[in-house]
Amino acid sequence: xxxxxxxxxxxxEAAIEQVQEITAERPQRQQAQTLISHWRKEIERxxxxxxxxxxxxxxxxGDKTSLQAAIAEAQKIEQGRALRIEAQTDIARWTKQIQVxxxxxxxxxxLELASKGQLQAAIKTARTIxxxxxxxxxxxxxxxxxxxxxxxAEDRPILDEAEELAYDGRLSDAIxxxxxxxxxxxxxxxxxxxxxxxxxxxxxVRSLQSTDDGYTxxxxxxxxx
Numbered sequence: 001x002x003x004x005x006x007x008x009x010x011x012x013e014a015a016i017e018q019v020q021e022i023t024a025e026r027p028q029r030q031q032a033q034t035l036i037s038h039w040r041k042e043i044e045r046x047x048x049x050x051x052x053x054x055x056x057x058x059x060x061x062g063d064k065t066s067l068q069a070a071i072a073e074a075q076k077i078e079q080g081r082a083l084r085i086e087a088q089t090d091i092a093r094w095t096k097q098i099q100v101x102x103x104x105x106x107x108x109x110x111l112e113l114a115s116k117g118q119l120q121a122a123i124k125t126a127r128t129i130x131x132x133x134x135x136x137x138x139x140x141x142x143x144x145x146x147x148x149x150x151x152x153a154e155d156r157p158i159l160d161e162a163e164e165l166a167y168d169g170r171l172s173d174a175i176x177x178x179x180x181x182x183x184x185x186x187x188x189x190x191x192x193x194x195x196x197x198x199x200x201x202x203x204x205v206r207s208l209q210s211t212d213d214g215y216t217x218x219x220x221x222x223x224x225x
Contacts, residue, residue, distance in 0.1 A: 009046050012039045044082040051076045052083055052090070059094050064101050067094045099134040107135050110142065119146045151186040159187055162194065171202040 016039050019032040051073055059070035071094050077087040106128055114122035123146050126139040158180055166174035175198050181191040 009043055012043050012046075015039055041082040048077045048081055048083045048087075052087055055087075055090065059090070059097075062097075064098055067098050067101075070094050096134040103129050103133055103135045103139075107139055107142075110139070114142070114146055119150050122146055148186040155181050155185055155187045155191075159191055159194070162191070166194070166198050166201075171198045171205070174198050175202075 016036050019035055055070040055073035058066045058073060061067075071091050074087040074091050074094075077083050106125055110122045110126040113119075113125060123143050126143050126146075129135050129139040159178060162174045162178035165171075165177060175195050178191045178195050178198075181188050
């Protein structure tokens with residue numbers, strides 16, 4: 001068995017041949033089968049390691065063509081082989097590197113457009129980075145941020161108008177104006193909080209009027225409007 005300690009392919013093959021002579025009825029049979037399986041994996045590593053080493057050398061260059069060549073080299077390691085998982089992990093990493101090289105210029109263009117205030121154009125450009133690509137999540141985060149900025153710019157005047165109406169005591173009008181900010185918009189929660197406050201204030205004013213007048217007539221109520 002010591003012959004297998006050399007960790008060379010001929011030695012491992014000789015060791016396998018040697019232990020295969022152990023018959024099924026021998027107590028060492030199970031241990032022998034375990035060793036055979038282990039040595040066969042070692043042989044696969046010896047055979048396939050050069051493919052992976054060459055792939056790494058190519059990938060280290062970092063350009064798209066070299067990365068594609070590295071992937072092709074690593075793909076020579078077939079399914080079920082000892083280094084297959086390691087090869088697949090490397091292939092996945094190099095594939096993402098290629099995607100970054102391909103998509104980074106478009107993402108940079110989107111960032112530049114956004115820096116100039118051209119948010120709609122920035123969003124349109126960033127959306128060309130498809131789902132599953134290495135920069136997709138990053139692009140989506142930027143799209144979300146730019147969308148929020150657009151919505152705030154569009155809806156802030158509406159909320160400001162509503163606040164002015166509420167300040168003037170025109171609570172019903174303030175509620176109606178703030179209600180124009182739709183669910184899912186960046187300022188929707190802020191608008192709903194304001195509406196809740198104004199609605200409570202309106203109810204309080206009406207309760208005071210009811211106490212003063214002895215009855216409540218909502219149809220004729222006006223909060224200073």
